[in-house]
Amino acid sequence: MLFSRYQRFRLTAIGLAGISLLLLFRLAAAIDQLNLNIGTLSSSAWRIEQLHFTLDWDSPTDTGYRLEIGRLELSALNQSFDNVVVDCRRGELGQRFISCEEGEIQLPHPLLDRSAMALSFKMDRDSGVLTGKLRRIATADGLVNMSFTFNAGDWHLRIHGQALQLETLLAQWPQGRQVLADWHPAARINLDARLSGREDRLLQVNWSGELAGLSFGDDLGVYAGEGLAARQTGRLSGSVKNWQIDTELTLTHGELLTPVFYLDVAAHPVELGGKLFLDSQFKTLALQDVHLQQQELLDLQLQGDLRFASDRPLENLKLQLQPFPVGDVYREMLQPVWAGTPWGRFEMAGEIELSLHLSGETMKLDLGLIDFSLDDTQIDGSTRRMGLYDVNGELKWNRGGEVQPSRLTWQSGHMLEHIDIGPGRIDFQAADNTFRLIRQTRVPVLDGFMVVDRLVLEALGEPSQKLQFDGFLEPISMDALSRALGWVPLSGKLSGMIPGLTYENGLFTVDGILLVRIFDGDILIKNLQTRELFGVYPQLQADIELHKLDLDSLTSTFSFGKITGRLDGYVRDLSLEAWQPVTFDARFYTPENDDSRRRISQKAVDNISNLGGAGLSGSLARSFMGFFETFRYKRIGIGCRLQRGVCEMVGAGEAQQGYYLVEGSGIPRIDIIGYNKTADWPRLVEQLKQITTSDGPVIE
Amino acid sequence: MKSVRIAFVASLLLLAACVTINIYFPAAEAREAAEKIVDDILGDEAKQAEPGSQDQSMDFKPASQGYALNLLNLLIPPAEAAVPNFDADTPAVRKLQAAMKQRHAQLKGFYRLGAIGFTQDALVGVRKLSAVPLKQRGQLKNLLSAENSDRNQLYKEIARANGHPEWEKDVRATFSKTWISNAAKGWWYQNSQGGWIQK
Numbered sequence: 001m002l003f004s005r006y007q008r009f010r011l012t013a014i015g016l017a018g019i020s021l022l023l024l025f026r027l028a029a030a031i032d033q034l035n036l037n038i039g040t041l042s043s044s045a046w047r048i049e050q051l052h053f054t055l056d057w058d059s060p061t062d063t064g065y066r067l068e069i070g071r072l073e074l075s076a077l078n079q080s081f082d083n084v085v086v087d088c089r090r091g092e093l094g095q096r097f098i099s100c101e102e103g104e105i106q107l108p109h110p111l112l113d114r115s116a117m118a119l120s121f122k123m124d125r126d127s128g129v130l131t132g133k134l135r136r137i138a139t140a141d142g143l144v145n146m147s148f149t150f151n152a153g154d155w156h157l158r159i160h161g162q163a164l165q166l167e168t169l170l171a172q173w174p175q176g177r178q179v180l181a182d183w184h185p186a187a188r189i190n191l192d193a194r195l196s197g198r199e200d201r202l203l204q205v206n207w208s209g210e211l212a213g214l215s216f217g218d219d220l221g222v223y224a225g226e227g228l229a230a231r232q233t234g235r236l237s238g239s240v241k242n243w244q245i246d247t248e249l250t251l252t253h254g255e256l257l258t259p260v261f262y263l264d265v266a267a268h269p270v271e272l273g274g275k276l277f278l279d280s281q282f283k284t285l286a287l288q289d290v291h292l293q294q295q296e297l298l299d300l301q302l303q304g305d306l307r308f309a310s311d312r313p314l315e316n317l318k319l320q321l322q323p324f325p326v327g328d329v330y331r332e333m334l335q336p337v338w339a340g341t342p343w344g345r346f347e348m349a350g351e352i353e354l355s356l357h358l359s360g361e362t363m364k365l366d367l368g369l370i371d372f373s374l375d376d377t378q379i380d381g382s383t384r385r386m387g388l389y390d391v392n393g394e395l396k397w398n399r400g401g402e403v404q405p406s407r408l409t410w411q412s413g414h415m416l417e418h419i420d421i422g423p424g425r426i427d428f429q430a431a432d433n434t435f436r437l438i439r440q441t442r443v444p445v446l447d448g449f450m451v452v453d454r455l456v457l458e459a460l461g462e463p464s465q466k467l468q469f470d471g472f473l474e475p476i477s478m479d480a481l482s483r484a485l486g487w488v489p490l491s492g493k494l495s496g497m498i499p500g501l502t503y504e505n506g507l508f509t510v511d512g513i514l515l516v517r518i519f520d521g522d523i524l525i526k527n528l529q530t531r532e533l534f535g536v537y538p539q540l541q542a543d544i545e546l547h548k549l550d551l552d553s554l555t556s557t558f559s560f561g562k563i564t565g566r567l568d569g570y571v572r573d574l575s576l577e578a579w580q581p582v583t584f585d586a587r588f589y590t591p592e593n594d595d596s597r598r599r600i601s602q603k604a605v606d607n608i609s610n611l612g613g614a615g616l617s618g619s620l621a622r623s624f625m626g627f628f629e630t631f632r633y634k635r636i637g638i639g640c641r642l643q644r645g646v647c648e649m650v651g652a653g654e655a656q657q658g659y660y661l662v663e664g665s666g667i668p669r670i671d672i673i674g675y676n677k678t679a680d681w682p683r684l685v686e687q688l689k690q691i692t693t694s695d696g697p698v699i700e
Numbered sequence: 701m702k703s704v705r706i707a708f709v710a711s712l713l714l715l716a717a718c719v720t721i722n723i724y725f726p727a728a729e730a731r732e733a734a735e736k737i738v739d740d741i742l743g744d745e746a747k748q749a750e751p752g753s754q755d756q757s758m759d760f761k762p763a764s765q766g767y768a769l770n771l772l773n774l775l776i777p778p779a780e781a782a783v784p785n786f787d788a789d790t791p792a793v794r795k796l797q798a799a800m801k802q803r804h805a806q807l808k809g810f811y812r813l814g815a816i817g818f819t820q821d822a823l824v825g826v827r828k829l830s831a832v833p834l835k836q837r838g839q840l841k842n843l844l845s846a847e848n849s850d851r852n853q854l855y856k857e858i859a860r861a862n863g864h865p866e867w868e869k870d871v872r873a874t875f876s877k878t879w880i881s882n883a884a885k886g887w888w889y890q891n892s893q894g895g896w897i898q899k
Binding site for chain 2: 220221222224226255256257259262264336337338339340341344536537539577578582
């Protein structure tokens, strides 16, 4: 669109100068032969009013003459000029030649900064050849020189512009003023153009131009350019059917920002070129051998057909991107545009090659990954979410065509900072907006495996996008997992069937049961749901059941003070926000009919007392109970129903004025009774932390 | 006779009071809630919060205090005491707050540059885009769009959480004052005429 405006403007300027000169020539000839009077002259293309012709005829080869026109109207160009003066100080009005070697033309026009410009021309009356020059045309705060030749219907025009100001040029017509208002452009232009044609047809244009200090920007700051410098050469040639444009553009300086990419042109100069074919009706544009090279970043070839004013403007397109350094391209071009969004926080390395083929309704995209690595960077203390390294393979996506298999392999990776992923491979299909695994895959996770039977992503990129996953965990040792998560080292195994995991509207839902075999017992995790798992504010809901955990190994792991026996329990309606519990209903207790050996150590007694407030028997007993290392107990239990940061506390059973946390048995008997019906949750957590990280007080 | 008349007038007054119930926006409580949220988001550069505020955490109290608590319960019915006047602590608010707090680390530099500032409608607006290098303008645009979306949601959610969606305007006005009062020295904000003022 810009091109056509530019072209139209140039044609207008050229036409103006050309036709006024042609008039001058015909007029001069007419006066010589027709005895021209002051009055009105007109044709279908022009009209002249109030014509004065003054002749100082010294000799046929040295004549001064002056032509004054009150009003000149050029209806073909929809232009009119008042007070046009052609003043030739030295010329010839002879039998063969009409010429002006030294003259001036005054052409008042809004496009011109100064109405006067230098004129010289020569017309051979026998051959009809007219040549001439218009120099020092002051326009757009710069200067333009023009030279022209007319020869029996053929014409040539050369325009040389120096230091023209883009904004002044644009301000000359309404569309230009709109561009100025919307984009605030500014630039300095040097231009050299050669135009040739026959009669009223433009046949060829060769041009070279330089644009310096180009800046622009829309009000929203979405598109902007600063300090851009460009060189362009081109050739436009026309036939009856179409126009061919061969052009090369080089961007050498400045910066460019678009919603899709940012370009530091100075660091990575851009060369863009190719052949364009535009039909004479301006309905289709064919691109041929279009290439774009960005130093050290991109090398792209393109060809295709565009149909203007069509429902599907892109009829046919082939795009080939040579292997490019994806890390540099991401960092230099994409990250500046995506920064501040979840897509703006990756580190990438390796190479990607890309080819895109669009034909009618079908589209095919092939991506080749060469030692590609992806990792999300750490920003402001938030944890890394995932990384995958040394990815190789091919991703073949298409729409409306034959589905082809894709394959990717990787050497290593991680989830949530330290959960290591081993080498693996996935085979899948990608078509339309669906991604589907076509073969079971086993992904090494820590010392176990995540086996994926089904993985389907549907409606990708749409609000209704959905992920479905079936698989299971081959046991991962809790030792490895706890270390990876920075927890106290735990023993046991994590395994589980995940018959149905779905992700929809930001919500992960697990249908199956995750089983953690730990402390010689089982922990079952059911009804697991997570929202924004990798977001700023992850939320999780689950129900957890504990079956017959061995208290001996549990208490020794957390240095709580030794307790032996078994423990059952549940955490129902667990709700975590940002990994902090918000609500739950939890109880942990000695199983019914437990026949294990139930003993509790002094340290544990003291820690529990600190948690729940020591009962009368506990505090009285301390002095002489200190002689005993462990005590028998009938049952232990603690429960908390958390709401609004407050725990409603329960124990193993009701006691006088309170509840048993530990109900002793035998002699010596020790009971720990809790009195507080409520407890502040953050404080409780703090106390638990202190207990499990210190040796705790010693009963003496 | 006089006392009967007084009783009659008092009853009328009581009746009248029963008929006209106005629920006013609890400005002081809202200010306190806004202060807490804004302080958390702006972090160190915000005005320091008043120290020595009451420790709200509950303690393990000896049983003997029970009587005193029960006595207090007689004076203050538990249901009323338990319901706060102004609720700005819902999961949605906490989520928005966490997102805004994390984003603030990236916005801080732009506040200092004077490129952006706090607007009258409690959002963040562009004051001087040219102060930002072209390379960072995309980031600023993304941050502003996310921040303003979160802020709008925050005001709406707080009003909703208090059962008065129509309070959104008041919540916004309260936050507008709080953002500005907690802005660090050198940052910019809009006055009521929309002009930019440096703090």
